[in-house]
Amino acid sequence: MTSYFIRRFLLIIPTFLGITLVTFLILQFVPGGPLEMAIMQMRTGGQQGSEQGSKGTTQSIPQEAIEELKKFYGFDKPIYERYIIWVSNLAKFDLGNSYKYNEPVWDVIVSRFPVSIYFGLIGFFLTYLICVPLGVYKAVKNGSTFDFISSALVFIGYSIPGFAFGAMMLVLFGGGSFWDVFPLGGFRSADWESLSSMGKVWDQVQHTFLPVLSYMIGSFATLTILTKNSVIENLSQDYIRTAYSKGLSERKVIFGHALRNSLIPISTGLGHAISLVLAGSFLIEKVFNINGMGLLGYESIIERDYPVVMGILVISTVLLLVGNILSDIIYAIVDPRIRFN
Amino acid sequence: MAENNPETKVSTSLLQKRWKKFKTLKRGYYSFLAILILYLISFIFPLFVGRNALLVKYNGDYYFPLFKTYQSTDLGQKKDAYGEANYRILKQEYAESGQGNWVFLPVYPFGPNENLLSELEGNPPHPPSIQHFAGTDDRGRDVFSRLLYGFNIGISFALVVTLLSYIIGVAIGSSLGFYGGKLDIFGLRLIEIWSTLPFLYVIIIISSILQPNFLLLTFILTLFGWIGITYYMRGEFYREKARDYVSAAVSMGAENRTIIFKHILPNSLTPIISYAPFAIVANIFSLVSLDFLGFGLPPPTPSWGQLMQQGLSNIEHWWLIATPLLSLFLTLLCITFIGEAIREAFDPKVYSRLR
Numbered sequence: 001m002t003s004y005f006i007r008r009f010l011l012i013i014p015t016f017l018g019i020t021l022v023t024f025l026i027l028q029f030v031p032g033g034p035l036e037m038a039i040m041q042m043r044t045g046g047q048q049g050s051e052q053g054s055k056g057t058t059q060s061i062p063q064e065a066i067e068e069l070k071k072f073y074g075f076d077k078p079i080y081e082r083y084i085i086w087v088s089n090l091a092k093f094d095l096g097n098s099y100k101y102n103e104p105v106w107d108v109i110v111s112r113f114p115v116s117i118y119f120g121l122i123g124f125f126l127t128y129l130i131c132v133p134l135g136v137y138k139a140v141k142n143g144s145t146f147d148f149i150s151s152a153l154v155f156i157g158y159s160i161p162g163f164a165f166g167a168m169m170l171v172l173f174g175g176g177s178f179w180d181v182f183p184l185g186g187f188r189s190a191d192w193e194s195l196s197s198m199g200k201v202w203d204q205v206q207h208t209f210l211p212v213l214s215y216m217i218g219s220f221a222t223l224t225i226l227t228k229n230s231v232i233e234n235l236s237q238d239y240i241r242t243a244y245s246k247g248l249s250e251r252k253v254i255f256g257h258a259l260r261n262s263l264i265p266i267s268t269g270l271g272h273a274i275s276l277v278l279a280g281s282f283l284i285e286k287v288f289n290i291n292g293m294g295l296l297g298y299e300s301i302i303e304r305d306y307p308v309v310m311g312i313l314v315i316s317t318v319l320l321l322v323g324n325i326l327s328d329i330i331y332a333i334v335d336p337r338i339r340f341n
Numbered sequence: 342m343a344e345n346n347p348e349t350k351v352s353t354s355l356l357q358k359r360w361k362k363f364k365t366l367k368r369g370y371y372s373f374l375a376i377l378i379l380y381l382i383s384f385i386f387p388l389f390v391g392r393n394a395l396l397v398k399y400n401g402d403y404y405f406p407l408f409k410t411y412q413s414t415d416l417g418q419k420k421d422a423y424g425e426a427n428y429r430i431l432k433q434e435y436a437e438s439g440q441g442n443w444v445f446l447p448v449y450p451f452g453p454n455e456n457l458l459s460e461l462e463g464n465p466p467h468p469p470s471i472q473h474f475a476g477t478d479d480r481g482r483d484v485f486s487r488l489l490y491g492f493n494i495g496i497s498f499a500l501v502v503t504l505l506s507y508i509i510g511v512a513i514g515s516s517l518g519f520y521g522g523k524l525d526i527f528g529l530r531l532i533e534i535w536s537t538l539p540f541l542y543v544i545i546i547i548s549s550i551l552q553p554n555f556l557l558l559t560f561i562l563t564l565f566g567w568i569g570i571t572y573y574m575r576g577e578f579y580r581e582k583a584r585d586y587v588s589a590a591v592s593m594g595a596e597n598r599t600i601i602f603k604h605i606l607p608n609s610l611t612p613i614i615s616y617a618p619f620a621i622v623a624n625i626f627s628l629v630s631l632d633f634l635g636f637g638l639p640p641p642t643p644s645w646g647q648l649m650q651q652g653l654s655n656i657e658h659w660w661l662i663a664t665p666l667l668s669l670f671l672t673l674l675c676i677t678f679i680g681e682a683i684r685e686a687f688d689p690k691v692y693s694r695l696r
Contacts, residue, residue, distance in 0.1 A: 011530075018534040026538070030546050155681065159673035161626055163633070164649055164666050171652070171659045178659070283630055287653060317537055 001332065005325060012321045017087070019317050020310065024083050033304050034099050038069050073099075090314065096307040100300070105311035108296070113277050115187055115292040120279030122208065123215045127223060132266065135227025139262075140254060142232060150224075158221035163283035166214035170287065173210070182210050185289035211288045215281070223266070230262040237261075264335045271327030275319045278312070362686040369682020372675035376496075383493035390486050392452030394428035396445040399435075417442075421459060429460070449474075451483035453490040453643040466651075466658045475664040479651050484660065487643035488668050494638070495645060495672070498559060499624035503617060505563040510570025511606075511613070517571070518578025519601055525575070536568045544636050552639055562627055566620075570613060577609035615687045618680030622673050629669060645669050 027033075042065065070076045074085070089096065095105035138147045173182045183189065189203050234240065235258050243253045282294030293312070300308035364370050387393065387407055397404040399416050406428065413426040420430050432444040451457065451473065458481040461467055465481040475484035513532075517525045544553075544561060551557060581587060582605065590600050631637035632646025640647070645665040652662025 167653045
């Protein structure tokens with residue numbers, strides 16, 4: 001099985017190259033790229049707005065200046081050569097400089113890690129801490145009123161898009177026309193540094209509550225129902241009958257026997273926990289105005305900041321591919337019956 | 342679940358059995374009826390909701406504005422008499438003049454794309470009132486009407502995308518799983534590459550070259566929607582291929598085509614059919630998110646996502662976000678209930694608690 005996983009790891013390389021190459025190619029076709037933007041800026045000479053679209057002034061930019069710009073952005077070379085340069089730089093862990101921030105891409109991305117990890121970890125732990133016990137309890141009490149009501153609640157949550165829920169919460173509690181309970185967004189208040197230590201915690205909690213709720217509302221259903229079904233299936237197995245006939249208490253049967261086997265399908269999702277550093281939906285971040293990874297990715301796409309786009313793609317692709325394999329490894333560890341070949 | 346009663350021993354097909362079981366699951370069944378009926382009605386919404394009158398009698402002649410547009414001068418409109426006839430004004434004017442002319446309006450006489458600024462006081466958006474159940478949006482268009490028309494567009498969109506992605510996903514997944522080998526290894530890499538492509542770029546690229554419309558957006562979403570089904574079908578074909586009934590079919594000389602379509606496919610379709618409602622939910626989500634970001638259907642198409650975007654940029658006008666959210670929520674909740682019921686009807690695992 002070791003050889004299987006080694007092969008899987010080796011397959012990451014061609015997949016990775018394929019993904020980056022295709023994206024690299026696509027970027028060339030996106031209109032309004034950095035070169036065009038720079039030319040546009042030169043043409044309008046600082047005055048924004050009405051004249052941006054006019055074609056009549058194109059001649060006024062000397063050819064040499066355009067060539068120089070091309071050189072600056074590296075567009076003077078053919079595309080395959082640029083891709084090779086990009087890959088060889090990547091091999092030296094150099095992702096280039098962001099067009100927008102004029103900083104190394106790596107620094108730009110790392111600066112967003114804390115926000116992503118913060119929300120990612122809170123969401124991750126809360127989801128698992130609530131959904132798994134809830135699922136187990138629902139399975140044990142299958143068919144009861146509690147089961148029915150909690151199922152309905154969970155499905156209601158599943159039917160609300162997180163960002164829309166967040167927007168609604170802001171309308172209700174953000175101080176627009178109803179209650180003024182929570183701030184209108186942001187990661188912290190602007191005067192966070194000057195607050196007392198208790199004030200800092202309270203401020204952070206206030207800024208955290210609604211976004212985390214929006215993140216979690218959709219993921220509740222999947223994990224809860226998965227846990228419930230898994231436990232129910234195990235409770236009807238023969239080994240549970242054996243456990244009962246041995247005279248074990250119900251508590252022991254459920255927690256010592258059924259639960260252990262039921263957690264196998266749930267544990268496989270853990271491999272993707274490494275992607276937490278990039279966690280963040282840009283829809284929710286846009287609603288709450290949080291400067292996280294999602295917003296960075298979205299803005300870099302909109303503003304054609306190609307090095308950042310490629311940088312995020314590199315990190316997320318590697319994490320995804322490694323996460324896939326990690327999940328399989330965890331699967332093989334927790335369930336010795338699983339054999340990969 | 343065979344019928345044991347000898348008198349009613351009529352054999353029922355598997356599908357009929359599932360349908361019967363589905364009907365007993367009240368929550369899902371009624372949701373299904375509600376969505377189905379509302380969706381069918383939504384095709385004849387102009388009869389109930391819209392700016393065009395159903396029937397106009399003017400100077401002894403009958404006019405059917407639903408099928409032909411009339412200029413305001415054709416029908417003798419006096420106030421704001423330019424462009425297309427405004428049947429609400431016309432109705433008032435006919436009633437005042439008392440010459441036996443009349444206008445028969447739809448129950449809710451406001452269209453989704455109609456600017457009502459000339460008839461309303463104050464600045465848009467207007468809060469909900471008895472005339473405008475859900476107020477107006479920032480361009481003075483009736484929100485309730487937009488919500489209703491948006492329902493038809495959203496559901497149609499999701500249905501088409503789901504169907505197309507299923508066809509592609511099943512075709513590709515089945516061939517990868519059935520033929521396996523090099524095709525599988527190579528195909529899987531391509532799919533892996535495809536699935537990580539930044540979806541938003543493709544939308545931006547395409548929408549900068551072509552104006553996105555309903556067809557183009559279904560096409561783009563289908564391009565990215567088939568991947569999950571493909572993975573599933575591939576696994577299913579791998580598993581089923583090794584079963585005895587397939588070996589039996591092979592040894593009897595069945596052709597590949599027969600094995601794929603007659604034997605394996607019917608055996609592996611059940612889970613993906615029961616997954617379909619959730620795929621529809623996901624596709625409605627996608628359309629709403631794209632509209633929310635402004636990369637969706639072109640204005641002035643009535644859309645829930647676009648309303649939410651308006652609502653978020655003016656959060657003091659709560660109805661702009663509350664009403665589309667409520668519509669979206671009720672729709673998705675019904676579809677989720679349908680999905681849950683279908684899953685139970687198709688996969689009736691009866692667990693007996695042993696203790």
